[in-house]
Amino acid sequence: MAVDILNPYEVAVAQFDEAAEMLGLSQAMRAILRKxxxxxxxxxxxxxxxxxxxxxxxxxxxxxxxxxxxxxxxxxxxxxxxxxxxxxxxxxxxxxxxxxxxxxxxxxxxxxxxxxxxxxxxxxxxxxxxxxxxxxxxxxxxxxxxxxxxxxxxxxxxxxxxxxxxxxxxxEVVTGKPLSIGGSEGRLEATARGVQVVTCEALLSLGMQVEGARVVIQGFGNVGGNSARLLQSLGCKIVGLSDISGGVYNPNGIDVMRALRYSQEHGGLRGLPDSEQVTNQELLELPCDVLIPAALENQLTAQNASRVKARLIVEAANGPTTPEADRIFQDRGITVVPDILANAGGVTVSYFEWVQDLQRFFWSEDEINQRLERIMVRSFQAVQDRAERQRTSLRMGAYLLAVARVAEATEARGIYP
Structure with missing residues (x-):
């Protein structure tokens, strides 16, 4: 099957251009923020x-x-x-x-x-x-x-x-360090915890139950594996998982902790007991309520978007959905929580780590997780409000919010000299 081969930078610029047009940014501001x-x-x-x-x-x-x-x-x-x-x-x-x-x-x-x-x-x-x-x-x-x-x-x-x-x-020159040299509690699973929070918020906003929601996750690394574990802990049913070796499916649910142990012991998910083998492409088209792409860019394309069965897509990866697929999802009424919101838990806790390093004063994991949840819930609600006001998608709502904030800072600072 042919797969869209898109230049990710062209995709990023096209997304910005659409937001800039809706915001009515000046030609000068567009020129500055495009490069x-x-x-x-x-x-x-x-x-x-x-x-x-x-x-x-x-x-x-x-x-x-x-x-x-x-x-x-x-x-x-x-x-x-x-x-x-x-x-x-x-x-x-x-x-x-x-x-x-x-x-x-x-x-x-x-x-x-x-x-x-x-x-x-x-x-x-x-x-x-x-x-x-x-x-x-x-x-x-x-x-x-x-x-x-x-x-x-x-x-x-x-x-x-x-x-x-x-x-x-x-x-403080880097984040994501080991705890022994100034790393932060909660950093390793921060991206996945952010994914968990926005998935729950999005399900509730769609009138869907968190408990029992059928979830498929593409990617079983740090983000995908921890997202699966955290969502299962809230009662979600993880029905599909995949890694570089391929995918596994069980409509009755997969025991995530068992899958994590199996993957570590066998170098991948292939052959996981009590599951059906599927390809990575087939995984994206499995029947489910929530699809979480947590692997690479350009996974959801014009070729497969019409066969995606999820009602909600949460982009744990960066750029997993092409613009053509995005339009198909909009036409089909499928909600997409965009990457710049969905996977922002990592950079949020990176910010916490940087602040802790600068002041040489550290917070507990509970404090970290509470602060992260507050920021992710507030951000989801702000994006949803913006999207509803502009009658647009969550992706464009997030872009309108973000681009406006960067443009405001750029305008305030002016052009040097």
Whole structure:
């Protein structure tokens, strides 16, 4: 089956343009907000374990910093491209604005397959990349975080590298670190907890019950796995799951904790007992109430949108729905909670971590989760109110809210000199 191959940056700009038109932004404001502020491309050598030297390419893009320091993850993947990083940086700008966090948007990445690198090679690559982008990152300028194929250990290496350059520890230069060096309670499952909160809010707004709601989740990593666990704890019935090895389906429900153990023991979900094997594409079209894409961009397209059976889609991944699919879902009356709202729990708790590091005073996990829930509920309600007032989708409601906030900050600051 053919799959839409879309440039993610073109998608991000098209989404912005639609919001800018509805907001009536000036030509000058549109020109400013369409373009990233800074783009850094670095090519650097890494000595491999066998003594060979390999060259790697990395990126760091800052989209907009008018509301605060740049904030955004770093991903290690063979598929990283400059346009992907540009799109993710722009989405981060809107994500921070939609939940009211005083950050701008950034993103970074290295073109590599971390699964083919030894731990020592991965550390050398990370430290060299951190050194190359150290001209941009800093606790008051640009604060990286984990993303695809990066984790607390990689953040620890970045924090240590930056600190070695400064001559003293700077824990607030990255978020998503281990607790032992200034990480925050609740950070690892923060994105999933945000997904849980907005899923419940959206179900209730549609007059649907949380308990017994049938949920399908594409992706079983940190976000997908924790989302499944947290939603099941509220009484949702997880009927479909998938990872890179394929998907599994059981209309009577899957025991998520058992699936997590099985995945760890067997390297994937394939072969999970008491479940039917399905492909990743078939998974998206399973009968369910809620579909949560928690994997990659461009998963819901013009090719499969008409066969999606969910009443509610919650975008735990960044950019999983193409604009054509979005229009089909609108026509079919399917509600989509957009990525810039649905997965903003991660950056919200990253903000908490940064604040705690700056003041050297830390909160309990209960405090973190309560603060996160308040922000996610408030943000969902604000987006829903905006969408209803403008008679538009939740995605456009979120964009109208976020773009207006960034435009207001940009207008207030003016153009230097």
């Amino acid at each position: 990233p502020k800074r783009e850094l491309i670095v090519n650097f050598p890494v000595r491999m374990d066998n003594g060979d030297v390999q060259m790697f390419t990395g990126y760091r893009v800052q989209h907009n910093i008018n509301r605060g320091p740049a904030k955004g993850g770093i991903r290690f993947s063979p598929d990283v491209s400059l346009d992907e990083v540009r799109a993710l940086a722009m989405w981060m700008t809107w994500k921070c604005a939609v939940v009211g966090i005083p950050f701008g948007g950034a993103k970074g990445g290295v073109v590599c397959d971390p699964h083919k690198l030894s731990r020592n090679e991965l550390e050398r690559l990370t430290r060299r990349y951190a050194t190359e982008i150290s001209i941009l990152i800093g606790p008051n300028s640009d604060i990286p975080a984990p993303d695809m194929n990066t984790n607390p250990q990689i953040m620890a290496w970045i924090m240590d590298t930056y600190s070695m350059h400064r001559g003293y520890s700077v824990p």
